[in-house]
Amino acid sequence: MTRKGTAKLDELRKIEGQVQTFWESNKVFEANVPLENSETIQKYFVTFPYPYMNGRLHLGHTFSLSKCEFSVGYERLKGKLTLWPFGLHCTGTPILASADKLSRECKEFGCPPVFPPEASKPSADIEAVTPAQGKSKKSKAVAKAGGAKFQWQIMESLGMENNEIAKFKDPEYWLTFFPALAVDDLRKLGVKVDWRRSFITTDANPYYDSFVRWQFLTLKKQGKIQYGKRYTIFSAQDNQPCMDHERTVGEGVVPQEYTLIKLKVISEFPSKFSCLNQLKVPIFLVAATLRPETMFGQTNCWVHPDIDYVGVKSIQQSCILICTQRAAQNMAYQGILDPLRPGHIDIVANFKGTDLLGLKVKAPLSSYESGVFVLPMMSIRSSKGTGVVTSVPSDSPDDWVALQDLIKKPAFRTKYNLLDSMVIPFEPIPIIETPGLGSLPAVTIVDQLKIQSQNDRDKLQEAKEKVYRVGFYDGIMLVEKYKGLKVNSVKKLIQDQLVETNDAIIYYEPENLVVTRGGDEAVVALCDQWYLDYGSEEWKTEVRKAVANLSATDEIRRGLYSTVDWLHEHACSRTYGLGTRLPWDDKWLIESLSDSTIYMAYYTIAHLLQGGSLDGRKPGPLKIWPEHMTPEVWDYIFLGIGDPDDLVKINRHSSLSVPMLKRLRKEFLFWYPVDLRVSGKDLISNHLTYYLYNHTAIWPNDPNLWPRNIRANGHLLLNSNKMSKSTGNFLTLADAVEKYSADGVRLALADAGDSLDDANVKEEMAEAGLLRLYSLLDWFNMTLEILNDSTLQQKSNYRTGAYTMHADFVFENEINHTIELADKAYAAQEYREVLKIVFYELQAHRDRYREVCQGSVHTNLIRRYMNIQLLLLSPICSHVCEHIWINLLNNKTSIFCEKWPELSCPVDRILLLQGRYIDDTAHAFRLQLKQYQSSKSFKSSKFVGSHSVTQFIPPSDAVVWVAKAYPTWQAQILEIMAANLSDDGKTLADNATLAQLLRPHLKAMGRMAKRAMPFVQLVRERFLIHGKQVLQLQLEVDECEVIKKNLSYLISTLGLRQPDGLK
Incomplete structure (x- = not known):
């Protein structure tokens, strides 16, 4: 379908405006708790992660929130009182960092700024990311800004004028500008939101600020918040933590935990490093791994021949560690080298990777107890990990293919002076039984995908993802005391075992490149901070109960369990940004993943406190002022602690009354818990897990107030490609509605997809x-x-x-x-x-x-x-x-x-069957008629002028023959197919299996034998449409009766000349 002009669009947009006015004037989506008999009413409370207010909402946001929108509409029709509130998130560093950037640019280049030509070009010193197929490489920074380098240019790309952009130097202006646009955009989409409950976060909203302060006082009182050293992104140049706003590259990057496997060198170094052979302390190559549970399968160790390595003293470990200098820099700030001198590195030797090839090392847990050898791998990067990689070819397609290259290519071994005995005897070790891939999944998947060498990068990536996904979540261990246990349940246990036996070290580095404003590459350091003790086993136990009680897909539940297993302490404080200050230490701000975990409870009463005023500057219908919302008042509303009469007496100068407090308590108890939380799959391992942690902590003895259902969706593609401003494949919500109408967009969102896989809006x-x-x-x-x-x-x-x-x-x-x-x-x-x-x-x-x-x-x-x-x-x-x-x-x-x-x-x-039968029959008759009309007997010719014209002669009548049963040979095939149907009745046996089963019967079928497999295929096609009923020998439909009841239609659709022409 193609549209000519905009008349139809204009008509739909006009209708939408009228309907939205009707909804607003009639308060259709305002949800009010009944004053009486509320316990008899079913409610449905749905929430969506409040979006960050540093720009316009785009289709990615809209796709996720559409799941809330459709769900609320359905549940309302089912008779439930529904509530969908919508908050707007302003906490964190991006808004303040952007405002400060604008101020610096105006100070340096004028206002409006005049940038030098060279400075206006996007910086090359930014993190490269893997491009979509067919796209040129772009950085994340460029992609976000559409090619702009300066903040002013980013604002210009949003269509703003200079006088408007200048206002954004004030962070407070962001808090009024983008939230208002978000509300307007969502209203034009027609969402069923109760806008009275909307609010912005940070201390700019005194009501929400008070609520978050109460939350953190409650957590601290329970011992859930601690102070101590935490792993933090750190600038060695500035000698202080490097927060998001202080980075030119790597905003949002967090520390990534690795297990450093200590591979003890048990052979002598080459002669030019003879001094190392004289040392009394052990020397280890240290390999960083994310999968310590696979160390039972080590067959060798990898280094890159051309990378530079260093040997550094570790006073803490009483040994020499060999790794890249970049990794040593990270270790130096984590107490791994010299705990008393953070940042100090004592280098005892410098190596090229070629100097390490052929060394024999002791691999912890490997069944090759006499040692394995250091071999070359060309895909190792010095910018990730330690430059040393363990090799587990049973479960790593990369390792298996690299090892095969060495085995199959003698010249490759000769080039690096490697003996056959260092490579050929080492076979993959079965350590994990992976469903569908066996005990050597890497070997199996490489064969299945026909991967030939290390150069097949796309296939190797596909293989790696599949082996990890299936192996980690569904694999079963085959070794030692872990035999029979699920892989994802033993990862932490095996890591602890390796650390306890001094065979491993816990190590962190930034999960991606972080570059500070001073230009140095950031590291991970141990720094003093306030943190939430998510690593507490007691707390984890409660969260696992919450996960078990959830209504969620198996994939989401697995993701939550896995996160709880590995999750440790989370730093909840920052010194820079916007937000709420810690009540007991106001030099710290509460960071954005920590003030957004139980705000759903605030929704239940927000309309009474601030009543539609986003920043809470005006009190709501109860006329309660923010200063009257003391911790004791919040305790009563959300925890039922205290007596309303006492609270009113204590706050005798406030407007609080006993009926007010009781109403606030009733509102919370009516709506809670959250019936559905919709989010993106990338938030399973952080926000959604923190959401459960905080609910179990604030309401520890009341699982009835814990979340009921979590639904996550995949990322959104636009027209089958990743959304990107830099490529022009990008749509804001406002633009989409303007181009296609609200309902046109909603229809496309519903069609985009519903699973954790990436969805596609076309x-x-x-x-x-x-x-x-x-x-x-x-x-x-x-x-x-x-x-x-x-x-x-x-x-x-x-x-x-x-x-x-x-x-x-x-x-x-x-x-x-x-x-x-x-x-x-x-x-x-x-x-x-x-x-x-x-x-x-x-x-x-x-x-x-x-x-x-x-x-x-x-x-x-x-x-x-x-x-x-x-x-x-x-x-x-x-x-x-x-x-x-x-x-x-x-x-x-x-x-x-x-x-x-x-x-x-x-x-x-x-x-139903009769209706489908007459449709199928009419279609079959029309096809037959078309075939007959192509024959000469249905054509006549006549001359028009000097030209001969062929005419089709419509048939006068037709005869229908109805078979009462299948021929014997077809009945036999149907019986065999029915007997080999899957247990759930949804899958037929494959053609190879059916051909084998039919073989003994072919002789009896005679000349019909050659039609057996074509008939099987015909039945298979019909099975996909109609299900297992096509395998029945006796039709449930009386064909003659149905045809007789629809004779008039069949005569008409076939164009028969006689009114009773079908017999």
């Missing part, structure tokens, strides 16, 4: 959706014109009274079946499936009904279809449905005040 889908919605609106207009005029009804041959046609019963049944299918799909939050059922298929049923009736439809059925179509589609395409409901059908209240439709009668499975 602009062509939004465009097609816009046109289809307009067509639906047009159909309603035309059809209602007929229904509302008895004369037009008669002219159009519309029927009333009792149902008289077989098609009436079929269509009624299809409508009821659609209600059932839609209910299941909505409940499962499978919105793409919902769209297929309620938008495409239901309209197809309508059109088939009209076709089979030859236009003589029944008015009652058409009116029922109208109601059902609007109700089922309304959670997704809310504006069009509301407009038709109110303005065309003349209902007095919103469609969202209606209830989910009831079935007019139970779904009749036989009627």
Whole structure:
């Protein structure tokens, strides 16, 4: 479908504006707790991570929040009192850092700034990322800014004028500008949000500031917050922690934990390093690994021949450690080298990788107890880890392929003076049983993907991801005391074992490159900080209970359990940025992942405290001032601690009253817990886990207040490519609505996908959706014109009274079946499936009904279809449905005040089969007719002037033969296929298996034997459409009866000349 002009878009946008005004004036989505009998009412409370307010909302945000939007619409129709509030996050460093950048740029280059030509070019000294296929390499910094280097240029890229940009030097201006735009953009999308409960974070909002201070006082009182040394991104040049705003590259990068495996050198060094052979202390190559549980499978150790390495003294370990200087720099600030002299490195030797090749080392836990050898790997980077890599070819495709290269290429071994005995005898060791890949998964996957060498990088990446994903979450250990245990449950245990036996060291480095403003590469150092003690085993136990009680997919649950297993202390304080200050130490700010864990509780009363004022400058309807919200008041509201009478007496100069306090407490208890939390999959390992931690801590004895359901989705692609400003493949929410209408965008979002895999919004889908919605609106207009005029009804041959046609019963049944299918799909939050059922298929049923009736439809059925179509589609395409409901059908209240439709009668499975049978039969007849019409007997020629014209002669009649049973050979095939159906009835045996099973019967089939496999394929195709019923030997449909009931339709669709021409 293509659109000519903007008339249809303009009409839909006009309708959307009118509908949004109707919703707002009628307060349709404002959720109020009933004053009486509230315990008898079902509620549904859904939340979404409040987006960060340093820019406009884009389609990535919109895709995730659409899951909340559709869910709320459905649950409301199911009769629940629904609440969807929406906050706006301003805590953290990005806003203040951007404001400070603007101030510096104006100070240096004027206001508006005049940048030197060279300085305006994007910096090359920024982190490179892997590009999408077919795209040029771009940095993350360039991608975010669309090629801009300066903050002023970034603001210009948002379409701002110079006088407007200058205002953003004040961080407070950000807190008023972007939140207002976000609310406006979301209103234009038509979200079902109760805007009275919206707020911004930070101490700019005194109510929320007070709430967060109470949260942290409560956590500290419970001993959940501690002070001590924590691993922190650190600038050696500045000798202090390097926060986000102090980085030119690496904003948001955090420390990454590794296990350093100590590989003891047990052979002599080359002669030029003879001094090392005289040392009395042990010498180790140290390899950084993220998977200590695989160390049982070590067959060798890798270094890069051309990388520079150093041998450094470790006073703490009483040994010499060999690694890259970059890794040594990180170790020096973590107490691994000299705990008394942070940053000091004592180098005893410098090596090239070639100097280390052929050394024999002792590999901890490996079954090659006599030692393994140091071998070359060309893909090692000096910028990651230590430059030394353990080799586990059983479970690492990279290791297996690299080892195979050495085994198969004698010249490669000769080049580096490696003996055959250092390489060839070392076979992969089975250590993990991986479902679908066996005990040597790397070997299996390399064979499956036909990977030939280390140069097959894309295939190797695919192999690596699959082996890790399946092996880590579902693999079973095969070795020692861990035999029979799941891999993800023993990782920490094996790491602890290695550390306790002094075979390993815990080590950190930045997860990606971080460059400070001074230009040096940041390291990870141990620094004093306030932190949340997420590593507490007692706390972890409670969180695991919360995960177990969750309604979530297995993949999400696995991710949460895994995070809880490895999670340790989390620094919750910063000295720079916007936010709330620690109540007991106000030089520290609470960081953005820590003030965003229980704010869902604040939603339940926000409308009463600040009532629609985003920054809380004006008190809400209860007229309670922020200073009256003391910790004791919060204790009563959220924990039920204290007596309202006593609180009022203590705060006698406040406006607090006992009824107010009781109402606030009631509001919280009515809405809590959160019924659904929707988020992105990348937040499973941080925010979503912290969310559970904090709920179990604040409400430790009340699991009924813990979250009930978490749903996560994948990242969003736009037109099958990653969204990027630099490539132009980017859409803000505002632009999308302007181009495709709100409902066009909503329809495309529903179609994008529902799993943890990356979803894909297609602009062509939004465009097609816009046109289809307009067509639906047009159909309603035309059809209602007929229904509302008895004369037009008669002219159009519309029927009333009792149902008289077989098609009436079929269509009624299809409508009821659609209600059932839609209910299941909505409940499962499978919105793409919902769209297929309620938008495409239901309209197809309508059109088939009209076709089979030859236009003589029944008015009652058409009116029922109208109601059902609007109700089922309304959670997704809310504006069009509301407009038709109110303005065309003349209902007095919103469609969202209606209830989910009831079935007019139970779904009749036989009627479903009959409807599909007549569709299939008519289609088959038309194909046969087309084939016959191509023959000479159905053609005649006549001369028109001097030209001969061929005419098709329409048939006068036709004879239908109906077989009562399958031929013996087909029946035998169906029996075999049915006998080998999967246990769940959803999967047929593969063709190879069926061919083997049919072989003994082929001789008895005679000349039909050659048709056996084609028939199998035909049944397979029908099985994919209709399911296991196609395997039944006796059809449940009386074919003759159904054909007789639909003779008129078949005669018409075949164009037979005689009115009784089908026999």
